[in-house]
Amino acid sequence: MQTQEKRLLNDQTRSCPLKGGWVSFRLVDEFGEGKPYASLEYEITDCEGTKQSGSLDAEGYAKIEGSYSGPLILTLAKKYSGGIPWYEEISDRKTYPIPLTDLQVAAEQTLRRPIGSTSKTGAYRASAEKGDFHNIEVRDLVELSSHLPPAAKLSNPVPAGCAKLARDFAGDKVPSFGVGLLPEKHYVLEVRALRAFRPLLSLAPEFSALNLYQLSLLATLSYGAFGQTPEKADATPKKDFAFTYPSRGTIGHVLNTCLACFEEPSSYADSKKPSFPLVEDVPYSKRLEIVPFDPELYPQNDPSSGEELETPSDVHFFNDLRQGATDWKNTDTQAYVTHDDRIILIGVRGTAEGWDGWRDADAKQVPIEGGTGKAHQGFYEAFMALRPFIDRYILRFRTNQKIIVCGHSLGGAISLLLSEWLHREITSDVILYTFGSPRAGDKDFVESASGLVHHRIVNQNDPVPSVPAGWMDTKKPIWITGLAATVSGVLTPAAGGLVFAAGMTRFGGKPYWHHGEQRYFMPLRLPGQGISSVLWTPNCEGYEEAAMTRCVAQLRNNDTPDRKQFLVQAANGADHKMLDGYIPSCWASLRRWQDTLKTGGYIISTTESDRLKLEVETYRTQLKQWQSRADAEFPGGTIESRPQDRSTALQRRSTMSDLQDRQRAIRQAVKHNEKELEALEETLRTITRLSTTKLTLAEIYGDCTALADLQTHIDRWAEHKENQESVRLAQIPSARNTSMA
Numbered sequence: 001m002q003t004q005e006k007r008l009l010n011d012q013t014r015s016c017p018l019k020g021g022w023v024s025f026r027l028v029d030e031f032g033e034g035k036p037y038a039s040l041e042y043e044i045t046d047c048e049g050t051k052q053s054g055s056l057d058a059e060g061y062a063k064i065e066g067s068y069s070g071p072l073i074l075t076l077a078k079k080y081s082g083g084i085p086w087y088e089e090i091s092d093r094k095t096y097p098i099p100l101t102d103l104q105v106a107a108e109q110t111l112r113r114p115i116g117s118t119s120k121t122g123a124y125r126a127s128a129e130k131g132d133f134h135n136i137e138v139r140d141l142v143e144l145s146s147h148l149p150p151a152a153k154l155s156n157p158v159p160a161g162c163a164k165l166a167r168d169f170a171g172d173k174v175p176s177f178g179v180g181l182l183p184e185k186h187y188v189l190e191v192r193a194l195r196a197f198r199p200l201l202s203l204a205p206e207f208s209a210l211n212l213y214q215l216s217l218l219a220t221l222s223y224g225a226f227g228q229t230p231e232k233a234d235a236t237p238k239k240d241f242a243f244t245y246p247s248r249g250t251i252g253h254v255l256n257t258c259l260a261c262f263e264e265p266s267s268y269a270d271s272k273k274p275s276f277p278l279v280e281d282v283p284y285s286k287r288l289e290i291v292p293f294d295p296e297l298y299p300q301n302d303p304s305s306g307e308e309l310e311t312p313s314d315v316h317f318f319n320d321l322r323q324g325a326t327d328w329k330n331t332d333t334q335a336y337v338t339h340d341d342r343i344i345l346i347g348v349r350g351t352a353e354g355w356d357g358w359r360d361a362d363a364k365q366v367p368i369e370g371g372t373g374k375a376h377q378g379f380y381e382a383f384m385a386l387r388p389f390i391d392r393y394i395l396r397f398r399t400n401q402k403i404i405v406c407g408h409s410l411g412g413a414i415s416l417l418l419s420e421w422l423h424r425e426i427t428s429d430v431i432l433y434t435f436g437s438p439r440a441g442d443k444d445f446v447e448s449a450s451g452l453v454h455h456r457i458v459n460q461n462d463p464v465p466s467v468p469a470g471w472m473d474t475k476k477p478i479w480i481t482g483l484a485a486t487v488s489g490v491l492t493p494a495a496g497g498l499v500f501a502a503g504m505t506r507f508g509g510k511p512y513w514h515h516g517e518q519r520y521f522m523p524l525r526l527p528g529q530g531i532s533s534v535l536w537t538p539n540c541e542g543y544e545e546a547a548m549t550r551c552v553a554q555l556r557n558n559d560t561p562d563r564k565q566f567l568v569q570a571a572n573g574a575d576h577k578m579l580d581g582y583i584p585s586c587w588a589s590l591r592r593w594q595d596t597l598k599t600g601g602y603i604i605s606t607t608e609s610d611r612l613k614l615e616v617e618t619y620r621t622q623l624k625q626w627q628s629r630a631d632a633e634f635p636g637g638t639i640e641s642r643p644q645d646r647s648t649a650l651q652r653r654s655t656m657s658d659l660q661d662r663q664r665a666i667r668q669a670v671k672h673n674e675k676e677l678e679a680l681e682e683t684l685r686t687i688t689r690l691s692t693t694k695l696t697l698a699e700i701y702g703d704c705t706a707l708a709d710l711q712t713h714i715d716r717w718a719e720h721k722e723n724q725e726s727v728r729l730a731q732i733p734s735a736r737n738t739s740m741a
Helices: 003-008 011-015 085-092 104-106 123-128 160-173 209-219 249-261 314-317 352-361 375-397 411-423 443-448 546-554 563-572 578-597 606-633 648-653 656-691 697-706 711-720
Strands: 021-026 041-045 051-054 063-069 072-076 132-136 179-181 184-193 197-198 279-283 317-319 333-341 343-348 363-365 374-376 402-408 430-435 452-458 517-525 531-536
Touching: 051 063, 051 123, 072 160, 123 132, 123 184, 160 179, 160 402, 179 184, 179 375, 179 656, 184 197, 197 209, 197 249, 209 452, 209 697, 249 314, 249 697, 279 711, 314 317, 314 333, 317 375, 333 375, 343 375, 343 411, 343 648, 363 375, 374 375, 374 443, 375 411, 402 411, 411 430, 411 452, 452 578, 531 578, 531 606, 531 656, 578 697, 606 656, 697 711
Parallel strands: 021 184, 132 184, 343 402, 402 430, 430 452, 452 517
Antiparallel strands: 021 063, 041 051, 041 072, 072 179, 197 279, 317 333, 333 343, 363 374, 517 531
């Protein structure tokens, strides 16, 4: 204990308290400026319980005189007085209202001092003013702090002993919060800026490379646990109890331990290779929120309140975990939801557990409640389990924010059904990004949901977007041998080439359709040993059915592929996985587009354009060759008109009923084939357009181009050594080759 503290708090002084002391202090930001704290109301309480209040001057300064001897307690706990709409909304909302103070709002408007900065600090000002310098946080000066970030390790905090002595001697005469100051001293108190990081996201409906990469990370995050420690609150939680989120890669760790604490996350679920999002520096209250936990403030957190106990995990995390082989009620669906002042963000997990495979395979079509068309039963049941959770969250926390939904694989299909419902029932401001998503609904559903913004990403030979195939919902599936026109694959490193699975005759319902605008990662061999990956929109079904070769390989004697085996292959394919397939591809595309913008090049190079056109022409040749063979099988137009001596061995072995089925299937496939040939003309025009169009800043960053500090955020991201490695998947064509951009 300091000598002065002992002298001021001895028993003799207490029996005859002295009065007439003084103390002065100045609140400054991390750059030593007091203006951000001008006019804030403060309160000083001395050891006899005498309170003196006032307002800081224009430079954040105040001086108190006439206090009783002994330590004093300084607080700045005045409730937020209003004026900024977002702060008013969160402080007045019905669910988890935030106990804002004027001090917190002021601290959120200041900035963090960059590491290594040579600008002046509060310590410099304290030296000039011959005062004591200390770091403090907002939580040190306010009564309610459960909504604030965890206490940081400050370099020079106010010694705790002074406030402790005041409370030991004065008891409840002094506040239980606040910092202790000694009389006859001047203090410069540097308030730590209350800032957070949040992922940069474009709110424009148009596709952007920024959202492509950012949402690939946020979709992957849905595979992690929530990470709340402990998982449940004690029956009688302590006053200072707080949940923590220590496990890297969990949802809580990314949102609450990293982003909310001004740290860039790098791990998602069980990822091993670091991946950093592009983040912007924002006021803490505009972070992606994890709600606070405070039994004294919120009845739903108090076990004795009579309300159902609720923790942050219950609010933000949905986990409909199956309880065993006999549990047919729960769907094993997992998702998370959070929000800030711009968006409600929803991430839905894809296939992860063994039960998910059965849900993928449950392809019976069922009607959509309140909507149009039919949906895949397994996906629809998962959506219906999730819907009440999302509905409740939106009712509690949505004001006028847009809704962004992302999901991978099974999670993409559920996300589509969820987004269609949100778009139909809640708001038209819904943006959906899916990665490797299977089809979720029939033609009527897809057409009715045409107004929903959906950017559908497919990676190379990912087989999952090709399902549900016809054999997944048919009473009598027919696969016509030789019907699939196959691209050779010579020009691409994609094993097995691309397959056009047009000959799948369906019974018992309208065909499943893809929803949204597909963007496809297509690898191309370049001269020499180079491989580039082009992100483009083919506009023809051959590329959408790229991985159906896996089905073809399983077909035997006109039978259907084994469903379970196919789904295992799909889930284990490297191109389908987020960590090994989609995230590297999305990262590489963003890097490629950034570099192309700097060099003034075109979206694809001349060489890539030539390779793509040759690929498409090869594909068209295959389609024409198949159509010639199909036309030759029934040259008379009908089975009955064909001369017997021209019948094939297959026809001679078949019954009339089988031949009629086959002829109907061929007619259907021919019509499909003709449409595909027409679509290829637009595909070729697309390639030409890509090779003559330069990227714009908006195509890369969407409406984030309006941010004044965009380049600062980009530079921060680029400084990570992981982002300075050579491009991993979408290699940028060498500038040494004059035929390339």
